[in-house]
Amino acid sequence: MSQKQGKPADRLNAIANHLDPTKKDEALEKSEWKDMIDQINWRKNNNRTANPNDHGYIRQKAQGKLWVRERIDEFVDKKSFLEFGSIAGKAKYNPDGSVKEYTPANFIAGKATVNNRSIIIAADDFSIRGGHADGSVYGKSIMAEQTARNLKIPLVRLIDGSSGGGSVTTMLDTGYTYIPPLKGMHTIIGSLSEIPVATASLGPAVGLGAARATLAHFSVVAEDIGSLFAAGPPVVANATFETVTKKSLGGALLHTSNGTFDNLAKNEQDCFNQIRQFLSYLPNNAYELPPIDTTTKDPIDRRDDALLDIIPRRRQRPYQVRDIITRVVDEGTWFEIGSRWGDGAVCGLAKVGGLPIGIITFDGSLQGNVLTSNSCHKFRRHIDLCDTFGLPIIDFADYAGFAIGIKAEREATIRYGSTLTAALYQSDVPYFTVILRKVFGVAGAAFVDNRDPNWRVAWPSTDSGSLPLEGGIYAAYRRELDAAGDKRNELYENLLSKFEAVRSPIRTAEAFDIPEMIDPRDTRPVLCEWVKLVYENVLPHRVAQRKTHGPRIPYRP
Template sequence: MPDSSDAARSGSISELKEQQNLVRTPNLQDPGYIRQKANAKLWVRERLTALLDKDSFVEVGSVTGKPVYDEETGALKSFVPANSVTGFGRINGLKVFVTADDFSVRGGHADGGIQMKAPYGELQARKARVPLIRLLDGSSGGGSVATYLTMGATYIPGLAGLGRSMDTMAVVPVASALLGPVVGLAAAKAVLGHFSVMVKGLSQLFAAGPPVVKQATFEDLSKEELGGWEIHAQNGSVDNVATTEQDAFNQIARFLSYLPSSIFALPPITSCTDPPTRREEQLISIIPKRRARPYDVRQLICLVVDTSSPVDDAITSTFFEIGATWGRCIVTGFARLSGRPIGILTSDCLVNGGMSSGGGAIDALGSQKSARFVNLCDHFGLPLLNLVDLPGFAIGSIAERSATIRHGATALSALYNATIPIYTVVIRRAFGVAGGAFADPEDGAGIRVAWPSGDWGSLPLEGGVEAAYKRQLNAAGSPEAREKLMNDLLDKFESVRSPMKTANKFGVEEIIDPRDTRPLACEWVEHVYEHILPQLLTYKQSRFGLDSKPTSGRGYRL
């Protein structure tokens, strides 16, 4: 006869499968599901399918929720799941942990959640040393006044797991996709990460939604007016913008492809068919002879870094830009040299400046963007290719009102304190404090070369002459005489302006043929990955004691 315990186990397994089936099968009549589809949004499990490798999702907390049983028969009638789906999965073979909001259950509010499920997922990502991906849609377990009635009391709000979020950021890459209205707690999570992406027309970000704002400030705003992508993609609250949910998932996958799984591993090296010795003739003429003329710095980047294998007869660069819509005077992103991931830091001369200065002056947002990106690369051990063309800090009343020098100092500090190797190429200008900090970020200890188009000094020559010879210029008898004197002075300085003069005095270590930039940078990065990064990794492992697992200053375990 079968053992009664066997029958009990069989019944338990049957009940488990029944609950899992209810949770994982969409209820087409459910108002929350209908609302999700009416807003042209994917259901939470459709998102997991679109994000992860096929059949790779291993759920954690699959039957977390509230089962409803028939009082007479005891049969399972329905199941209200927690509004957070969590588990391990893979993206292009890379193991990750995902916490995904289910907006169809109470719009993601706390009274539809199970306490600490999402924070537990963040803990698992940190302990497993795998990247964490958040799919944010709703308040992600944040506050709802309806909870007060359920509890029979109000409460002093706590961090609601945000402490674990910050602990996780210290160890593994954290990426967030904003896939709907992201409010309160979820808004904090969106910015407590290393990469975030919004979807045009689908997602919004705000500390409090329109009803709360209307009561507090009397502003009657739509969700888009309050926190749409056009606002937060330009102020730096989010890094990138996507056109569809799938585009957002693809961007997260690409972002993670450059990073190690944790701070205790090296960035992943991939095979590369692009020869490290490739020399591009276009680099000879990409910087205009007239110093104030602009050029396309992104084209310059793509000529230097690895190209991907041809797809549909099109060769694409490995450059993945981060933050293209904010702090636009600075260009940042990831790329590969000889298959090895690197960070790219440079400026865009098409932004912040007219034809007289050539543009590219670094402003407050550009400074914030630089500091954030350098710190990201330093945290995960990505060496930095630093292409310098910087006329200095932005000046004028707007620059002063936005505290440019304060934010600029943060960028300078990030560069100076970075422990990662930096390969600096001065491709054109390096003026003032900002130019000096970017052109010599390691205070003489790093590798630096320059192109023959180099132009540097304490001040740009035209503005410097205006300041140094102001009295003589103002004493000229007429505008024509003033202009002639100005041109005569500029001609005098032109003879000492050549970068060769600086090289003669070892003021710049080496001037190179621009076509040699890729071969030299590839040789540098190969050496870095073989000899320098492993040493930095060993130091990091010994510092944090992987074997003994000591706690950090805050008391959490790495």
Template sequence: MSEADDQGTSTGPEDWAPEVEEIRHRRSLAGRMGGPAKVRRQQESGRLTVRERIDRLVDPSTFAEIGALTGFADHDDDGRLTSFLPANFVAGTARLDGRPVMLGADDFTVRGGSGDAAIHAKQIYAEEYAGRMRLPIVRLLDGASGGGSVKMAQEAGYSYLPVNPAWDAVVGNLSLVPVVAACLGPTVGLGAARLVMSHLAVMVEGIGQLFTAGPPVVRGGTGEDLTKEELGGAAVHRRNGTIERFVATEEDAFAVIRRFLGYLPGSVYELPPVVPAGDPADRREESLLRAVPRDARRPYRIGPVMEAIFDHGSVFPYAEYGGATVTALARLDGHPVGVLATDPYRGATMSVEGAQAITRLVDLCETFHLPIVSLTDQGGMTIGRVAEERGTIRAGARAITAVYQARVPQAELILRRVYGVGGAGIVNRHRAGRSWAWPSGDWGSLPVQGGIEAAFRAQLEQAEDPEAEIERIRRTLAAIASPFRTAERFGVQDLIDPRDSRPLLCAWVRDAYRILPELTGPPSFGTRP
């Protein structure tokens, strides 16, 4: 057989260099996104492009794109590519602070992220692959994120029954892997739904807006003539429980994303990452001895208390909408924990939003196996007509239910108040959890000061000097309400020197982490947004 016969009769190239060059060319076209004019318009609006966002978020040189050649192509009669518009969703795996994640990012420069330029199979694959490979998901949202449009129906010649792409995986992933979403532009329709289907939603003020339908649709449907900011900006969502964190810049959003994921395991099949603490577990802060004022009417700052108890610099605020209710992630001797607390400068009771913040944090901790620590100063549910109109008790009962359903270890430091239904349910006291009280502890069904007139009305009406009688009753009740009386009956496990709080909690958290392996796997109930 001749050499020509052995190599065949083809006169084409002997290797695949032309096809490799075609791959390079098409990747280059995809990198142009929606073209120079659309890219310039994106940047002039104060927003990064999708490629810039990825570069600034992930560890250098770790982004491995999936479906880079996916898009809309035109060809000439000989099959050669004449034009190419990439799909408006960029996906791939990457590393954040060395940990693998799945990244899905909208490209607003291509048809504003709408379904006109989406290939839904790519979104579906990204969500399904993340679940299959147990990768945390980061969604960078900017636009409709694949939603349909009137134009699509016109071009197709028929109307379609709405289906949310990848929704089985989107729902399932909430109970499987950490999901973070950032609102980095006008996020509408399906994009808005994908934002709130997360464990942490972040909005960049000024450039991010969240709405179910945009201003033109709202104008036609309700007659309201609103700008994007008026309809769905930070001022609209700051206290309604939709967004956990608000930040000033996209860089700030990326920092929040990286830090949040640092407290969580890669999936429910792993334990939270324990890191070297760099902070002595036996540290005793003198400031704690005077943190709570003797005058029960004086507020105090919860921030310094948290910094004194948890590892230095480890407190990560969670929901910003809780009002007086504070939720956070933190570390004890390097071990991640969830934290429930109260900011007395903003109040003492649990509002609807505070209850939602508690529910969200406790569900997060139960899903990803973080022990829960309550720094309890809980004055019960918010009261009054407005609170009743808003159904505060149902929201509060839902939060308490989340606490009681959580299987993760719970510990409590009682700093001051424990009153009513809210105080009773801030930890599950029917379980063998660990609890310590500071000498400033004050508890009961109702505050003594507010119940004397009601409880002793008949006695006060018969008294010659009602004011003197009130003072006498107050002194008697104050003695009965002493935390030492409660400790004598084992109504509280221990009264402690506040300076011992950190050493005791650090010892507890090491024990708590010993039993966490038996809790790995999906939560006992599906996580909901």
């Protein structure tokens, strides 16, 4: 439903048509429960109908935002939403028991389908009390989380507000303050090891709302209306004396460049599209196989001639690794996660032969293929995602090693690198490496030598060893080079030429350190065959084992 279609008048007409007064429910008219059912229906209709004169609703529309029920209608399959807590709200009563004042709950939850798959959807209504946890929100939020985990189906949160405690004015109503609780957090954290969780920030995500926005496997923010911060500008001004706006404090561009959010979206509809696509690669839960696309028409034996020269012969020249990915995977299935952060780390999901996979690689045009603390952290998160939901990992390897120097040491690069290495070795999801160019040192080894056996093939552009040859020559022959004086460069070039022949990957393959050298055009057929084999022979046993023993390692957000 578009904003135009979702105008209050249209919604009132829809309700009027549904409750056609000319069609009397004779059975209800005769029922002794008629008065109770009338009250239930009145509350349901009140909750589901926008009040065009309400200042919160007016503010929502003035900011260019969809109303909460319009969002649900836009995201889920038509007529699939089954709400729970449909009459929840706050009521004040007259002495005779009639309703004096009624405010709907500002949190909507229920079961729905997206692309014919069942999900639980939970959405904040910022138009009522800024999304604070009054008006029956607390219990509804917890039930949404618990229901998704219990039914073993994905959970989608549409964040717009604090989604947590009330404002300080609540103390005046209750007459006391309280020790802040985190009820339901065990479920929120536990769900990450069992079911896919995706969030969209469609307004300010503050406090617990910020936590709920980021405690997920995939988070996306609408550039035009989304933001996130631990506390808003007024609280920041009082605590740190900083004068900030929502955008400068926690705008969408800021938080997609530091990894707080995974992806940036143009608007709300783009958020919905990205979540739909993300979920299309994942199973309903960690105890099922990922969904197989039987409609793909991309031939598994397709060979793309452009792959032959996509990596330049001269090693110093960059190339675009995403061009390799899109030419190898099923057409139109590459879905990148976290493209705006990670210092060159490239992570995403795709399909080969209709089978979902996870992909990790490196954009050497940005960082020279050295791993920073940020890139290590990004890789680790993606490996954990694939391991949790049984997505075979394809590694297009081009890693020159961990970053070195003062900045790298200050950023604890080796600590983050060790955590990444642990994640690679702890995960037991099938893993296949296509060596594109550089594989050096501990970092390179961690990416290509973490399984028994190590399934890997190499392109002719492969360049590997304990450290890059150029720097290694300077280290090994430093005394001779320093003594060469004016002939230093000539000596260096002579030494380099002696090593050129032995650095050929063909010699490495002759020693069977590379199981197979391939023509780059054969990459897709090789991967399609391997992924098919693991889906048929490995993943079913892995799923069966998880049903019995559960995930070996809890998901770490």
